[in-house]
Amino acid sequence: EYLAAAGKSGGGGSWFYFLKNDPLGKPDGWYSYDEDNSTETEELYGEYEASNKAARLSTRLVHSETSGFTYRVDLQAMTQTNTQSGTSRPIGRTTTGHAPPAPQSQAKAKATPQLTTPGTVQSTPRKTVTKKAPTKKSAPAAARSLSAPMSAAAGAVDSAASSSLQGGSVYAEYNVMLNQTNLASNNNKFYKIQLVETNRGVHLFTKWGRVGEAGATQEMGPMDSERAVKEFEKKFKAKTANKWEDRGDFLPKAGKYKMVEMEEDEDAAKAMSSCASAASSSTRKILPCSLESKTKALVDLIFNEDMFKTAMSAMNLDPNKLPLGALSATQIQRGIVALEEIEEEIDGAANPRTLMELTSNFYTIIPHAFGRSRGPVLNTKKSVAEKYDMLNTLTDIEAAQTMQRKNQQTEDGDGAIEHPSDLNYQQLATDLTLVNEDDADHTIIETYLNSTKCTGYRGG
Structure with a gap:
């Protein structure tokens, strides 16, 4: 059911949340999701619709790297709930780029102040004022059935993974660290994606956050290897705008993550x-x-x-x-x-x-x-x-x-x-071989060292 839904998931929608009685004084009204969150939510919505609105696909978790909060998105009730503070707000989707009409239940919308934790910053919502052109999304590439053995070269399971994954191993070559820094917008964030194989199946592990901080994690699974690979490749493409199979010729894209090659x-x-x-x-x-x-x-x-x-x-x-x-x-x-x-x-x-x-x-x-x-x-x-x-x-x-x-x-x-x-x-x-101080070679070496020390990486 899941693979069939994923294969039919479309795109072209824009996502918004309705803000009312904001503790920071923002005007009541619709505010657009960040681009990455809108793209991710649209993918989840496509899967939900293609599965004939299967109940198990109706509620999903979406993390905002801008605010640092994780939200439980209910695609049936069309609400988002902050998993930390419990604040719930209406959400909406349009295919025109314009904000939806004001929700009828806005007067009843919960207005609990958003809570911030040490090391996080409350983001300023962006009020929608321009029309966004619909984006075409291609169907995910067909999943490949892999039989490649696990290898130590694939790296270790991330230390932030749950104890149930720590006894497993990274599945094949599916392990990548991504990074994105944009000084103009003060973005400095990482995103790690791993497939972890345990005796129960294959799990998708993701970790993200601001560089230098522990970040947030999410685990999906267990599932069979075919579905796990499909999820990994979809996540990689969403974050980098590159296909996983083309990573050898990786092309950096504006506003997307780049690969960072790590020692395992x-x-x-x-x-x-x-x-x-x-x-x-x-x-x-x-x-x-x-x-x-x-x-x-x-x-x-x-x-x-x-x-x-x-x-x-x-x-x-x-x-x-x-x-x-x-x-x-x-x-x-x-x-x-x-x-x-x-x-x-x-x-x-x-x-x-x-x-x-x-x-x-x-x-x-x-x-x-x-x-x-x-x-x-x-x-x-x-x-x-x-x-x-x-x-x-x-x-x-x-x-x-x-x-x-x-x-x-x-x-x-x-x-x-x-x-x-x-x-x-x-x-x-x-x-x-030790060179004596009265040796001519000693004088040459000493002169060279004194002439080139403390001059930078390339002597410039």
Whole structure:
């Protein structure tokens, strides 16, 4: 029944909610949904209509990323109820873009003030004054039956998922992090979509919110893999305006989310704990380090997590957790390209609007947590150089973690394991030789270091 409904769901409608006795003093009347919420509600309405108004499809949850609230939308009673405050308001749908007539029951509409929680901001409703052209929506692509095995490369189940999903695994490759930053409208939000397979079936897990905050979550399922994949692909397309199967040639669209390539949680955790677990093992003997003392000190410095944490703290980055997790080397390189575009604009026209758009693109690629404040525009060479330094640090961290991830502990005949410094040295894949201070090479290296230190990511 559900798949048949989803295949027939249409579009073209605009959605509104009726505001009366607003505690902030807004005039009584109809206000339009945000674009994303209107699109999502229209999809749900299409499924409800195509299913001959099946009761189980009449009430759905819709989250507003603008206000931070989740609403229970009743498509039969045409009401929305704030799940936190209990406030209920009439809703309406039109295909003309104009607001509906005033509801007959407006005098009885509940007027309980909207409650805000720490870290959320009450949004200002947008009064509809212009006609919105109907949008055509294509039917969802046919679901594919997948038999691909689960793989550790697919990543870990999100830590915010319910306990019933924590014992499961990410289904095939269906795991993506999205981000969108728009400084002009103070948008800085993420959206994560996962399919999680448990012994009960496949579940759709979504998490969204402002970057740096825990965000809200929603789970759907269990369901069969065919339906789950269809739901995942529909959600991905709604948020990015790209098809999942075309993600290799992803085309960013204005007002939509972009993909953010992450290091998988499981691998990152292993990398961060590999040396610590070896050094802290109280039940296994660790072999003495075979490195010369000064060589060992250098290797330990290269892989020193405290040094990375100190550098990140100096750049106002959370040393324990990046806003959305560890970024991949490819994603960091995209950030460098974005900074180069900003530099070119600063050297050229230095148009304030263009710099704001380019900075928004950089923050979308390299997520930053600004709280509820608007992020700063990168409009000076100094501010760009600071971001190059930040990416340089992130690159070093990613490289060190990648090498640590490859460490393989081996035991001798007595069950003792290799020293962590020896393991890290092996990952450098080079021979380090100590140079005496009176050696000519020492003078050359010292001169080079003193001439190039503290000059930014690219020495500019």
